[in-house]
Amino acid sequence: MRTDMCGDLRATDIGRTVAVCGWVARRREHGEHLAFIDVRDRTGLVQCVVDGAHDLRSEYVVRVTGTVRQRPEGTTNADLTTGDVEIGDCTVEVLNAAEPPPFPISDRVDADENVRLRYRYLDLRRDRMQRNLRVRAKVNSALRTSMERQGFVEVETPLLWTPTPEGAREFVVPSRLQHGSFYVLPQSPQLAKQLLMVGGVDRYYQIARCLRDEDLRADRQFEFTQLDIEASFVTQDEVLDVISEAVLDAAEAVTGNRPDPIPRIPWVDAMERYGSDKPDLRFGMILMELTEVFAATEFNAFKAPCIKGINAAGLAADYGRNKLDSLTDRAKQLGAKGLVWLKVGDGGALDSPVAKFLSPQEQEGIVAVLRAQPGDLLLLVADERHKVREVLGTLRNDLGRPPVSDGPYRYAWITEFPLFEGLDDQGNPVSAHHPFTMPHPDDLDLLETDPLKVRSQSYDLVLNGWELGSGSIRIHRADIQSRLFKTLGITDEEAQGRFGFLLNAFRFGAPPHGGFAVGLDRLIAILAGEDNIREVIAFPKTQSGLDPLTDAPKPVADTVLRDLGVRLLPPPT
RNA sequence: GGUCCCGUGGUGCAGUUUGGAGUGCACGCCGGCCUGUCAAGCCGGAGGUCGCGGGUUCAAAUCCCGUCGGGACCGCCA
Numbered sequence: 001m002r003t004d005m006c007g008d009l010r011a012t013d014i015g016r017t018v019a020v021c022g023w024v025a026r027r028r029e030h031g032e033h034l035a036f037i038d039v040r041d042r043t044g045l046v047q048c049v050v051d052g053a054h055d056l057r058s059e060y061v062v063r064v065t066g067t068v069r070q071r072p073e074g075t076t077n078a079d080l081t082t083g084d085v086e087i088g089d090c091t092v093e094v095l096n097a098a099e100p101p102p103f104p105i106s107d108r109v110d111a112d113e114n115v116r117l118r119y120r121y122l123d124l125r126r127d128r129m130q131r132n133l134r135v136r137a138k139v140n141s142a143l144r145t146s147m148e149r150q151g152f153v154e155v156e157t158p159l160l161w162t163p164t165p166e167g168a169r170e171f172v173v174p175s176r177l178q179h180g181s182f183y184v185l186p187q188s189p190q191l192a193k194q195l196l197m198v199g200g201v202d203r204y205y206q207i208a209r210c211l212r213d214e215d216l217r218a219d220r221q222f223e224f225t226q227l228d229i230e231a232s233f234v235t236q237d238e239v240l241d242v243i244s245e246a247v248l249d250a251a252e253a254v255t256g257n258r259p260d261p262i263p264r265i266p267w268v269d270a271m272e273r274y275g276s277d278k279p280d281l282r283f284g285m286i287l288m289e290l291t292e293v294f295a296a297t298e299f300n301a302f303k304a305p306c307i308k309g310i311n312a313a314g315l316a317a318d319y320g321r322n323k324l325d326s327l328t329d330r331a332k333q334l335g336a337k338g339l340v341w342l343k344v345g346d347g348g349a350l351d352s353p354v355a356k357f358l359s360p361q362e363q364e365g366i367v368a369v370l371r372a373q374p375g376d377l378l379l380l381v382a383d384e385r386h387k388v389r390e391v392l393g394t395l396r397n398d399l400g401r402p403p404v405s406d407g408p409y410r411y412a413w414i415t416e417f418p419l420f421e422g423l424d425d426q427g428n429p430v431s432a433h434h435p436f437t438m439p440h441p442d443d444l445d446l447l448e449t450d451p452l453k454v455r456s457q458s459y460d461l462v463l464n465g466w467e468l469g470s471g472s473i474r475i476h477r478a479d480i481q482s483r484l485f486k487t488l489g490i491t492d493e494e495a496q497g498r499f500g501f502l503l504n505a506f507r508f509g510a511p512p513h514g515g516f517a518v519g520l521d522r523l524i525a526i527l528a529g530e531d532n533i534r535e536v537i538a539f540p541k542t543q544s545g546l547d548p549l550t551d552a553p554k555p556v557a558d559t560v561l562r563d564l565g566v567r568l569l570p571p572p573t
Numbered sequence: 574g575g576u577c578c579c580g581u582g583g584u585g586c587a588g589u590u591u592g593g594a595g596u597g598c599a600c601g602c603c604g605g606c607c608u609g610u611c612a613a614g615c616c617g618g619a620g621g622u623c624g625c626g627g628g629u630u631c632a633a634a635u636c637c638c639g640u641c642g643g644g645a646c647c648g649c650c651a
Contacts, residue, residue, distance in 0.1 A: 026611075034608040047611070058601085075609055083611090100602060103584050108612075109600080111584065114643050167651035187651085214650045434651045532644095543644065 007044020009082045013068040024060045027053045042130050047086040059098040066090035118548040132536045135528040142253035146246040152205040157192035168212040179565030185211040193230040197513040198505045205229040216543045218532045230515030243516050254527045262411040275393015280465030281410040283400045285310050287392045293365035299357040304382035311370040312377040312399050316343040336391040340380040344372045404464050405529045412462045419456035428489030433458040437472040471516030
């Protein structure tokens with residue numbers, strides 16, 4: 001039907017008779033016998049010179065045959081890849097007429113999200129979306145190639161899975177053949193891939209769809225895609241190497257440049273330096289330790305277990321009283337008792353409401369530790385250590401963080417996460433990752449004595465302040481798993497009920513294993529320069545979980561419910 | 574469950590603070606003119622439940638309450 005793609009035509013094609021197919025992007029009429037139409041396909045636009053365009057309208061589907069020729073002197077268009085040439089002597093065949101689109105098929109205007117999604121098939125015609133889909137395809141392809149090269153085998157796992165009461169809320173699927181029982185859609189292939197390790201697959205990967213019935217965000221959809229991997233007989237470093245290779249390959253495939261090797265930062269360092277377990281390494285403003293400086297302070301607000309400060313370099317002039325007050329409000333909102341700000345004057349003197357409470361030695365200490373220069377704005381928080389980290393980490397992002405999709409790409413591995421995060425209502429520790437995460441070998445004996453101090457062999461991958469994924473070395477030995485369940489307050493019977501199939505499998509020779517999962521929607525969004533994963537998903541849902549295109553979710557017929565053995569409750573009042 | 578922003582011809586916006594005739598801008602659409610444009614240009618025209626419901630008022634796009642939808646965020650996301 002066609003000989004060429006619109007966007008591919010170049011001066012080297014001059015003289016060829018070609019046929020292109022696509023949509024009428026624009027037409028420019030110059031009287032009865034001269035008109036230009038721009039024909040668009042997924043590769044771009046080409047200008048066709050036609051003898052009148054009266055029967056053509058925007059988005060008509062056409063097949064144009066003609067001869068590629070050099071554009072006349074002075075009429076080339078440097079903004080188009082095809083701008084040196086045009087198709088002349090055109091015959092235009094209308095393959096299909098079209099109504100005017102409900103919004104312009106153009107990158108210049110951003111239509112209402114609801115309208116974009118209702119007419120997603122039109123939205124997808126836009127350059128931006130075409131580009132994003134192709135970035136996505138490139139990433140998928142690069143990852144597959146990388147994983148294959150590294151000896152991994154793609155295995156598909158079930159979508160109809162079994163409920164696991166831990167973790168994210170699951171989508172539930174009623175069983176027609178077993179009334180009263182339900183499948184769930186997997187929040188990840190976690191347990192399936194561990195079974196594959198017991199099955200001797202050794203090196204598994206999958207570009208896997210995962211489903212979680214949790215509230216939606218710019219970086220979260222109900223269904224999302226992970227590069228999921230699991231490997232046997234590996235150390236943590238080996239897992240990190242495999243994933244590093246894969247994501248650097250993906251970035252290189254998209255951008256043409258290979259980002260720097262990915263630094264590995266222990267969790268406690270990330271929290272101390274950036275106040276976050278997903279630090280954005282594109283900017284500094286490190287949280288500096290001031291506790292020692294105020295060891296003997298007379299200033300009551302600084303008689304605290306931990307004092308840290310950040311230096312918002314050069315921002316003193318930008319922050320007048322109002323903005324400083326709202327920063328203070330923000331800090332209090334985050335749970336701080338207060339926020340101390342100091343501006344560094346021209347002579348290096350500190351200008352601050354609390355300056356008079358600080359000794360000269362303390363003031364010098366602040367300047368030295370924060371490497372303060374005239375014009376800098378210094379922000380200090382004194383409190384419990386975890387609170388100081390959290391508040392200053394948030395302020396650091398508020399003050400310094402560029403949009404997520406701005407370059408450069410700064411990946412980071414965060415390692416040695418705590419095994420547990422806090423206590424539940426019954427006073428039992430809560431797994432930070434999941435209950436099959438291997439404790440750090442040096443901390444095993446703390447399981448029974450000081451569980452909250454136990455580090456784990458788990459790790460996150462971060463890119464420009466977005467969490468891209470997480471993984472861990474798993475527990476493969478029954479004795480350690482049993483100790484962990486005991487620490488979590490889970491009895492052997494409960495464990496059997498919840499994860500029996502996995503624990504049974506582990507009795508038959510489970511190899512040491514570990515893995516990781518990379519959130520591809522987020523990775524692709526960042527590589528595509530988007531700050532919302534909807535932009536890299538062909539058919540996403542709105543924030544309230546609706547699909548304006550199909551109107552899903554919808555009620556189903558009573559007969560369907562009857563077949564499933566399901567009865568609806570009256571709507572809540 | 575909560576906080577904040579948004580909803581005005583097909584599209585994007587202004588108008589809302591301080592109530593006074595559906596007022597304005599740009600694009601698109603329809604018709605006409607136009608032989609080198611490229612976000613073509615010029616002339617003319619059509620097109621409105623100001624998301625929806627209620628309230629206040631002589632009078633509501635504008636103020637108040639509720640509700641629906643979109644977005645950002647908190648909670649939630651082992």
